[in-house]
Amino acid sequence: MPAPKQTKAPPVMADADIxxxxxxxxxxxxxxxxxxxxxxxxxxxxYATPEQVMLDERALSxxxxxxxxxxxxxxxxxxxxxxxKTVPRRGIVVVRRTKTEIVDMIRAWAxxxxxxxxxxxxxxxxxxxxxxxDFFKDFGKDRLPQDHVEEYSKANIAFHQALISLSxxxxxxxxxxxxxxxxxxxxxxxxxxxxxxATSLPEHLGIIEALxxxxxxxxxxxxxxxxxxxxxxxxxxxxxxxx
Amino acid sequence: MPAPKQTKAPPVMADADIxxxxxxxxxxxxxxxxxxxxxxxxxxxxYATPEQVMLDERALSxxxxxxxxxxxxxxxxxxxxxxxKTVPRRGIVVVRRTKTEIVDMIRAWAxxxxxxxxxxxxxxxxxxxxxxxDFFKDFGKDRLPQDHVEEYSKANIAFHQALISLSxxxxxxxxxxxxxxxxxxxxxxxxxxxxxxATSLPEHLGIIEALxxxxxxxxxxxxxxxxxxxxxxxxxxxxxxxx
DNA sequence: TCCTGGTATTTGGTATGCCAAAAATATTCG
DNA sequence: CGAATATTTTTGGCATACCAAATACCAGGA
Numbered sequence: 001m002p003a004p005k006q007t008k009a010p011p012v013m014a015d016a017d018i019x020x021x022x023x024x025x026x027x028x029x030x031x032x033x034x035x036x037x038x039x040x041x042x043x044x045x046x047y048a049t050p051e052q053v054m055l056d057e058r059a060l061s062x063x064x065x066x067x068x069x070x071x072x073x074x075x076x077x078x079x080x081x082x083x084x085k086t087v088p089r090r091g092i093v094v095v096r097r098t099k100t101e102i103v104d105m106i107r108a109w110a111x112x113x114x115x116x117x118x119x120x121x122x123x124x125x126x127x128x129x130x131x132x133x134d135f136f137k138d139f140g141k142d143r144l145p146q147d148h149v150e151e152y153s154k155a156n157i158a159f160h161q162a163l164i165s166l167s168x169x170x171x172x173x174x175x176x177x178x179x180x181x182x183x184x185x186x187x188x189x190x191x192x193x194x195x196x197x198a199t200s201l202p203e204h205l206g207i208i209e210a211l212x213x214x215x216x217x218x219x220x221x222x223x224x225x226x227x228x229x230x231x232x233x234x235x236x237x238x239x240x241x242x243x
Numbered sequence: 244m245p246a247p248k249q250t251k252a253p254p255v256m257a258d259a260d261i262x263x264x265x266x267x268x269x270x271x272x273x274x275x276x277x278x279x280x281x282x283x284x285x286x287x288x289x290y291a292t293p294e295q296v297m298l299d300e301r302a303l304s305x306x307x308x309x310x311x312x313x314x315x316x317x318x319x320x321x322x323x324x325x326x327x328k329t330v331p332r333r334g335i336v337v338v339r340r341t342k343t344e345i346v347d348m349i350r351a352w353a354x355x356x357x358x359x360x361x362x363x364x365x366x367x368x369x370x371x372x373x374x375x376x377d378f379f380k381d382f383g384k385d386r387l388p389q390d391h392v393e394e395y396s397k398a399n400i401a402f403h404q405a406l407i408s409l410s411x412x413x414x415x416x417x418x419x420x421x422x423x424x425x426x427x428x429x430x431x432x433x434x435x436x437x438x439x440x441a442t443s444l445p446e447h448l449g450i451i452e453a454l455x456x457x458x459x460x461x462x463x464x465x466x467x468x469x470x471x472x473x474x475x476x477x478x479x480x481x482x483x484x485x486x
Numbered sequence: 487t488c489c490t491g492g493t494a495t496t497t498g499g500t501a502t503g504c505c506a507a508a509a510a511t512a513t514t515c516g
Numbered sequence: 517c518g519a520a521t522a523t524t525t526t527t528g529g530c531a532t533a534c535c536a537a538a539t540a541c542c543a544g545g546a
Contacts, residue, residue: 028331028499030319057528067501069312072528076273076316080323088271089507089528104414111358111415115350171347172354175418271529300498310531315498332498332537 029066033074036064041083041094046185055084055092082182102186103235109179110227113160116167116176117207117223121216124166129211132166135159136201149197157184159204163223186234196233203229272309276317279307284326284337289428298327298335325425345429346478352422353470356403359410359419360450360466364459367409372454375409378402379444389440400427402447406466429477439476446472 027035037060046053057075061068075092078084086092097105120129135155139148157180164176203226210219270278280303289296300318304311318335321327329335340348363372378398382391389395400423407419446469453462 030499056526058526068528069500069502073316073319073499076319077323080320086528089509089526091527101413104412107358107362107412108355108414108418111354112351115354119350169347169350171344171351171422175351179414273529299496301496304531311498312530312532316529329498332496332539334497 029064029070030073030077033060033064033066033070034077037074037078038081038083041078042181042185044094046094046096052096053094055094057092081178097182097186099234102183103231105179105183106227106231106234109176109183110224110231112172112176112179113164113227114220114224116164116169116172117211117219118216119167119169119172120163120211121214121219123168124211126212128166129208132159132162132208132211133205135162136204139201144198152197152200156200156204163207196230199229200226272307272313273316273320276303276307276309276313277320280317280321281324281326284321285424285428287337289337289339295339296337298337300335324421340425340429342477345426346474348422348426349470349474349477352419352426353467353474355415355419355422356407356470357463357467359407359412359415360454360462361459362410362412362415363406363454364457364462366411367454369455371409372451375402375405375451375454376448378405379447382444387441392440395440395443399443399447406450439473442472443469 037055044053055075057068057071061071064071075084075086079086083095084092085095135158138155139152161177161180164173167173203222207219207222207226210222213219280298287296298318300311300314304314307314318327318329322329326338327335328338378401381398382395404420404423407416410416446465450462450465450469453465456462
């Protein structure tokens with residue numbers, strides 16, 4: 001790139017790169033509708049309501065103040081995610097997963113997380129690994145997780161997400177987040193259970209130790225077994241939730 | 244449920260469940276367009292063309308003989324899959340993955356497949372496991388894979404898909420297939436390489452043996468290492484493909 | 487010739503309207 | 517009264533028209 005001429009030049013764009021990246025294209029209605037509907041679906045306790053939940057395009061478009069077109073596109077996206085299923089001339093139903101499906105998802109999650117653990121042992125910085133302990137700093141002998149289930153549950157999810165992120169693998173992160181969204185509503189009812197919460201913390205610390213020790217095989221195994229334990233728990237005790 | 248009256252009843256639906264599930268709702272234009280576009284994208288050699296490939300809604304709608312509406316819904320779905328990315332007022336671009344992304348996907352694939360192997364050792368029937376050998380029955384000492392790369396590549400993919408299916412885990416199957424679609428076009432250029440093909444067959448047989456022996460840990464390890472080997476290979480030798 | 491404006495065109499985004507199938511409701515007839 | 521039937525309403529699918537932003541193109545002037 002040639003140096004700027006020293007003579008008085010006509011007004012040109014300043015040479016210094018002004019910090020203008022690109023005018024942010026304000027998200028389209030389609031994407032706004034997608035986010036809004038996704039959040040609404042995740043928020044509603046789908047497994048608590050007895051009859052199946054239906055969505056109505058026209059009602060939604062009126063509710064969100066946009067036409068049906070962007071709504072329909074958002075629905076199409078949600079259907080790809082597996083959150084809803086549209087039945088022609090019938091309606092749009094919010095998908096309920098069966099217990100078997102949830103267990104299956106948790107197993108896949110275990111697979112992805114154990115791979116993340118494996119990668120972390122070879123690439124992550126010690127500092128970042130140790131930082132994982134912070135998620136549980138509020139819990140200990142004098143403040144047991146099983147006495148603060150709700151709070152621990154949040155820390156738990158945050159820990160797992162941070163763990164996966166340390167792998168620096170966008171694919172693992174994305175896939176896991178997707179799975180977590182499906183399992184989540186469910187977690188509120190099961191993961192928080194006291195009997196499991198008690199064993200959860202030590203297992204988490206065990207994973208962190210293996211990561212710090214750069215023991216690839218052990219870290220993978222502990223991460224896998226921990227989440228598979230959850231799967232087994234749901235399979236054994238989650239019956240009543242899927243009537 | 245009350246028992247049917249024994250008196251001569253007026254013509255009603257037969258009691259025996261006739262195997263009619265539901266009149267198949269002939270797929271909508273939206274879904275047809277989705278399948279058509281997906282196939283077209285996968286078929287085109289996206290990594291061979293120098294300039295980025297763009298799609299045009301109007302051209303597509305004319306080409307497929309439908310209006311833009313179902314086309315746009317199909318595009319929205321493909322975008323969820325990560326096959327295309329639409330830029331407002333600019334166009335729809337077919338996404339190119341970088342080498343790093345492909346490697347990342349293969350790692351995730353390895354994670355899922357190793358979990359499948361794990362599950363198979365505890366649930367699959369001996370007969371079905373043994374049947375996996377059939378995919379390679381056309382290859383041997385007198386007919387080396389590296390001399391029939393194209394044919395072996397197909398057998399290879401079929402084997403992996405059959406393997407995952409044996410896990411009887413819909414989630415693992417779906418996630419793996421999705422990943423495979425992204426990696427596939429790529430495989431044509433890399434997996435078929437002679438140097439790797441030579442080691443592939445023995446590794447496959449090793450996996451099958453571990454499955455037959457119901458050795459959970461070993462099967463998992465072999466499945467994982469086999470696919471991670473592919474990831475390492477692409478990472479090391481796939482450079483020239485991503486100019 | 488080259489730069490500058492301005493104009494026409496392209497392209498995705500959105501709103502509307504109509505259609506047919508399905509469901510819900512009303513009606514008719516034995 | 518009850519069941520079969522006709523009618524209305526509901527609902528997703530699709531086509532079309534218009535908009536605004538981004539781009540491409542073109543004419544005029546230094």
